[in-house]
Amino acid sequence: MIIRPIAAADRAAWQRLWDAYCDFYQETVPPAVSDGTFARILDPAQPIGGMLAVEPGGQPVGLMHYVLHPNTWSLQTLAYLEDLYVQADQRGKGTGRALIEALVAEARRAGWFRVYWHTHAHNHDARLLYDKVAGPSDMVKYTIPIGYA
Amino acid sequence: MIIRPIAAADRAAWQRLWDAYCDFYQETVPPAVSDGTFARILDPAQPIGGMLAVEPGGQPVGLMHYVLHPNTWSLQTLAYLEDLYVQADQRGKGTGRALIEALVAEARRAGWFRVYWHTHAHNHDARLLYDKVAGPSDMVKYTIPIGYA
């Protein structure tokens, strides 16, 4: 399994994985948002990055997106791992873990301060992995939705 | 209680509240980081903002910092409410709620997508308020610390 940055030529494979990921969360993302998100991932002027996990045959089977932003507890950057998805028939092979580890390696290289993410309390499969790579979590997240402008 | 943006003249009052807040979390923030954070809060070129709650006599008694960043589920901005603190002898008067509501009002005005924050699962006093303003939370947060560069 190779982990590498998302490139312009990945548009169709990315859309397939992104749609499956949004389906998993029963969310509908407007096409203009998907177009804009893909463009931002590719644009070095935007603090959004993404990687794909590609199986030996060359087929992308997992994706990971992250957003970089400053914080108040250090002068360094935080990496918010916003999306992580591995195709259903490819799970249990360490692909999710490899995607997280690729981001952590990038964080060490670039001098970022923390890598963080969120998950549903009842998402047991995911938390089994997250408890291993990040230790058990004592933090909860609160959200006030404002909505599409 | 007035809620207003942090200004250059608030340096000493801000430091007092910030130190008390860091003490509450038993964290030591290096002075260079506090200086840099205060400068970033004032600088419109940085996506970090902050507000103070000021009691009728003109004394700041609460602070709130937020960080703005893009996300992958919309083309709009997210507001990460990173720090919220009300002086111990001023609690129970709605100051924390007023600080959150000021950020939500700013989010509606500016067209941001969501306001979110984190807290410790066992911080019952805070969660009593957060469950009211944001509904109960089903999300947990995971973190991999990288550390000061």
Add this chain to the structure above:
Amino acid sequence: MIIRPIAAADRAAWQRLWDAYCDFYQETVPPAVSDGTFARILDPAQPIGGMLAVEPGGQPVGLMHYVLHPNTWSLQTLAYLEDLYVQADQRGKGTGRALIEALVAEARRAGWFRVYWHTHAHNHDARLLYDKVAGPSDMVKYTIPIGYA
């Protein structure tokens, strides 16, 4: 003449000045770009700001937009004064100068490194003012247009 930040309620007055300014440069800016630019000016998450010059009767008669960005010669921010316009029948009263001076005052307050802008070599009226506020210029600008995506 009062100089103040552009606010949501200024949409119609801003459009009138912006259209006149674009006409002066014989440029047509697509409506979606004008909408997006106005939204970015209002959004504190974006490094674009703007001010209006308002005459005593409350009518905006001049606009100024600036873009903030980092640079390689310092760790501080640069302010690029991108647009400056004063209504034709209001010129010669110091309004352009007051708009530039308001940005310089903001730069001193926020600790930015430089304020800079461009103009056509043959724009004599503008250069009469610019030579006074910034000294004569020895720098020329080169541009390679890429175009609307």
Add this chain to the structure above:
Amino acid sequence: MIIRPIAAADRAAWQRLWDAYCDFYQETVPPAVSDGTFARILDPAQPIGGMLAVEPGGQPVGLMHYVLHPNTWSLQTLAYLEDLYVQADQRGKGTGRALIEALVAEARRAGWFRVYWHTHAHNHDARLLYDKVAGPSDMVKYTIPIGYA
């Protein structure tokens, strides 16, 4: 001649070229600024990038830095080519042009709106090249220095 992004392992070679470039402009950049600028060039969270021109033996002989920022005339990004330098004994081989063309290629790929830069009016050697790649310039630049904070 190969053009490629600056990497962490280039620190010493970069410093040598950067110092020679600053000498050319008779500018002294504080070491903390050089450290910070190099770190920002490497950090994908910062809108600053850089490339090196490397001769066949593997030695870097030219550098180029650019800063990305939004603008008011489009919703796309501008690329400000801030620094361009080719070692004195390597000039006349098309290296400067290759560095500019690498940035223009990146701009086309990423969907940026314009690439721009500045030079001294009397820098004839540079302008000979710039007039070829960008056409003759009719724009002058004005600057109000604010200074190190």
